[in-house]
Amino acid sequence: MNDHTPLLRAEGLARYHDHGAVKALDGVTFETHAGEVLALTGPSGCGKSTLLSILGLLDQPTRGRASIGGEDLARVRDRASFRARNIGFVFQFHHMVSTMTLLENVTAPMIAMGVPRAERHRRALDLLDQMGLSGRANFLPSNVSGGERQRAAVARALINKPLIILADEPTGNLDSRNSQIVVNLLMDHARAQHALVLLATHNPDIAAVADRRIMMRDGQLVAST
Amino acid sequence: MIFLRNVRRAPARSLMTALGIAVGVALFVAITAITLDLQSQIDGATSTYNLEVVVYERRATSPFSSRISPAQMQQLQSRYGDALSPMVMGSLNEKWSAYALVVGVPPAFLRRIPLTAGSVYQEGSGEAMMGEIASQRLGVQPGQAVSIDSAQVRITGVFRTGSRLFDGGIMTSIATAQRMLAREGAEPQFTLALLGGTKADQSAALIREINTRYPSLRAIPGTEFAGALRLMRVVDAFVTTISVVALIGTCLVVSNTLLMAIAERTREIGILMAVGWTPWLVLRMLFAESLVLCCAGALLGNLFALGLLRVVNGLESVGFGWIPVRFPLSLTAASLMMALSVAVISLLWPAMVLYRMQPLSALRHE
Numbered sequence: 050m051n052d053h054t055p056l057l058r059a060e061g062l063a064r065y066h067d068h069g070a071v072k073a074l075d076g077v078t079f080e081t082h083a084g085e086v087l088a089l090t091g092p093s094g095c096g097k098s099t100l101l102s103i104l105g106l107l108d109q110p111t112r113g114r115a116s117i118g119g120e121d122l123a124r125v126r127d128r129a130s131f132r133a134r135n136i137g138f139v140f141q142f143h144h145m146v147s148t149m150t151l152l153e154n155v156t157a158p159m160i161a162m163g164v165p166r167a168e169r170h171r172r173a174l175d176l177l178d179q180m181g182l183s184g185r186a187n188f189l190p191s192n193v194s195g196g197e198r199q200r201a202a203v204a205r206a207l208i209n210k211p212l213i214i215l216a217d218e219p220t221g222n223l224d225s226r227n228s229q230i231v232v233n234l235l236m237d238h239a240r241a242q243h244a245l246v247l248l249a250t251h252n253p254d255i256a257a258v259a260d261r262r263i264m265m266r267d268g269q270l271v272a273s274t
Numbered sequence: 275m276i277f278l279r280n281v282r283r284a285p286a287r288s289l290m291t292a293l294g295i296a297v298g299v300a301l302f303v304a305i306t307a308i309t310l311d312l313q314s315q316i317d318g319a320t321s322t323y324n325l326e327v328v329v330y331e332r333r334a335t336s337p338f339s340s341r342i343s344p345a346q347m348q349q350l351q352s353r354y355g356d357a358l359s360p361m362v363m364g365s366l367n368e369k370w371s372a373y374a375l376v377v378g379v380p381p382a383f384l385r386r387i388p389l390t391a392g393s394v395y396q397e398g399s400g401e402a403m404m405g406e407i408a409s410q411r412l413g414v415q416p417g418q419a420v421s422i423d424s425a426q427v428r429i430t431g432v433f434r435t436g437s438r439l440f441d442g443g444i445m446t447s448i449a450t451a452q453r454m455l456a457r458e459g460a461e462p463q464f465t466l467a468l469l470g471g472t473k474a475d476q477s478a479a480l481i482r483e484i485n486t487r488y489p490s491l492r493a494i495p496g497t498e499f500a501g502a503l504r505l506m507r508v509v510d511a512f513v514t515t516i517s518v519v520a521l522i523g524t525c526l527v528v529s530n531t532l533l534m535a536i537a538e539r540t541r542e543i544g545i546l547m548a549v550g551w552t553p554w555l556v557l558r559m560l561f562a563e564s565l566v567l568c569c570a571g572a573l574l575g576n577l578f579a580l581g582l583l584r585v586v587n588g589l590e591s592v593g594f595g596w597i598p599v600r601f602p603l604s605l606t607a608a609s610l611m612m613a614l615s616v617a618v619i620s621l622l623w624p625a626m627v628l629y630r631m632q633p634l635s636a637l638r639h640e
Contacts, residue, residue, distance in 0.1 A: 147542065
């Protein structure tokens with residue numbers, strides 16, 4: 050695959066609930082390349098999270114198709130393994146496992162990949178250090194600040210060097226200073242890894258750092274800049 | 275350790291689960307210990323006293339309820355001579371012991387039993403020897419008298435067979451034991467005829483001969499004596515039933531705990547699935563938690579069982595020598611295996627829940 054081949058392609062993606070009465074996503078088509086940062090904007094309930102869930106193989110579309118790296122997502126048999134290898138998630142509320150230390154949370158995607166323990170720890174400690182969390186590695190999430198938790202969540206999303214990072218309102222629960230820190234870390238590391246970032250956000254300042262912005266409304270793409 | 279932190283996450287629930295497992299394990303261990311001990315005592319006695327063949331009444335439901343008439347015993351004695359030893363055996367409910375084992379044997383048999391104090395009783399003198407455990411528990415010394423069957427019996431000596439069952443009772447002459455154990459108005463009977471000092475192939479031939487020549491009697495190898503006791507078969511069935519019930523009960527307790535853990539941690543399980551964990555990986559984490567609870571429960575259960583046996587052993591209504599106060603390490607190992615089985619079986623239901631769980635709905639779980 051060369052740089053001109055889209056890494057991610059969505060064709061007419063739709064997700065209906067209640068036998069079509071609710072159209073969470075309604076015919077979304079777009080494509081994007083590796084290394085791009087794409088901001089998804091739009092009001093609450095416009096379908097941003099649904100789109101990310103389908104692209105992250107957490108949900109299945111009612112119709113339409115999507116592919117990552119040329120692989121049709123509908124044909125992926127081992128979806129858990131595909132997620133572990135190719136997709137990094139950053140959620141709004143950091144979503145850490147409360148009984149795992151930050152280090153263990155960051156190593157979790159590598160466990161799914163079968164990476165040996167020593168290598169898991171080495172890579173996770175290195176990344177936590179880059180996130181400014183080396184002194185917090187063995188802390189439980191409840192013992193660190195919200196900003197630190199979200200930085201650890203970013204480290205967890207990046208640890209397997211995925212093709213795509215799906216960030217759903219990653220700064221929604223942070224103050225502006227921490228928001229900036231988290232977004233900068235996410236962007237810097239994603240660009241260094243040449244990963245595609247799909248960033249769902251309400252925040253125009255955050256959306257401004259993206260290479261491209263797609264606006265959604267009522268489950269459809271309404272503008273692209 | 276993640277699984278230990280998960281177990282400590284709900285300490286009261288984890289403790290109650292471990293205690294639930296401990297109760298099941300304690301029941302299994304205590305009851306099995308009693309059965310194994312009874313069996314090993316009987317087996318030990320038959321091998322220690324070189325009893326290759328045991329003869330009892332064919333229609334008796336067990337050797338203990340056997341009744342061999344004096345005429346039959348005389349026939350056996352005239353045929354097998356000194357190799358055969360008649361025995362009268364039974365238990366009495368006396369003030370000094372609720373289940374006092376009374377064994378009547380000829381003086382020749384007593385040559386095989388070491389005395390720790392005093393001397394052997396005289397035939398027909400109303401004397402008896404007391405087992406070491408009974409003697410210690412009652413504080414009876416040779417020369418003192420105890421009341422048996424409303425009569426005073428003088429204790430001439432204290433013996434130690436190594437079998438607590440026998441050492442918790444008394445031994446006396448055949449005639450005295452027959453008098454003690456006979457129903458009012460009934461003719462004195464013998465319980466068993468014991469044949470010893472023969473070789474294995476001779477024993478087999480003897481058994482065949484007795485079973486053919488005396489249709490009203492049954493001869494069995496001494497090694498099968500414990501198994502021939504109806505009591506042992508009943509206890510075996512009881513132990514099996516209790517073990518199965520304990521296993522099912524503990525599995526349900528642990529399953530319930532794991533299901534509650536899944537319900538409480540659904541969102542966190544969703545996070546792990548989102549980052550690529552399969553249900554199998556999540557299940558492995560739950561298995562470690564289940565194993566910790568089950569092992570803790572098994573160890574506690576063994577301690578409970580020890581305490582339980584000591585308490586029951588001290589009860590006067592149980593009698594002396596019937597309850598062991600310790601059990602073999604193999605039983606502890608068996609209880610750990612039981613705990614391991616519980617840890618595995620109790621994962622079945624949680625596994626079904628996990629395999630049906632969708633990552634997205636788990637992530638959205640409140």
